[in-house]
């Protein structure tokens with residue numbers, strides 16, 4: 001019943017059906033995916049960098065951060 005579905009694949013970028021062993025229907029689509037991956041990776045690196053920066057700032061200035069976050073648990077004069 002589903003044996004004919006395995007005969008062809010779909011391009012992961014544009015969704016066009018294609019035959020053969022190609023992963024993409026065209027070099028343009030391959031480039032598009034590579035670009036998208038790089039963009040995603042860069043966004044993740046920036047996100048991680050911001051997290052690390054936040055962590056370092058919180059370690060360096062614990063009092064400033066607790067007052068910034070509005071934590072009333074710290075003893076203040």
Ligand SMILES: [Zn+2]
Pocket residue numbers: 011012013014015016024025026029
């Ligand atoms: Zn394509």
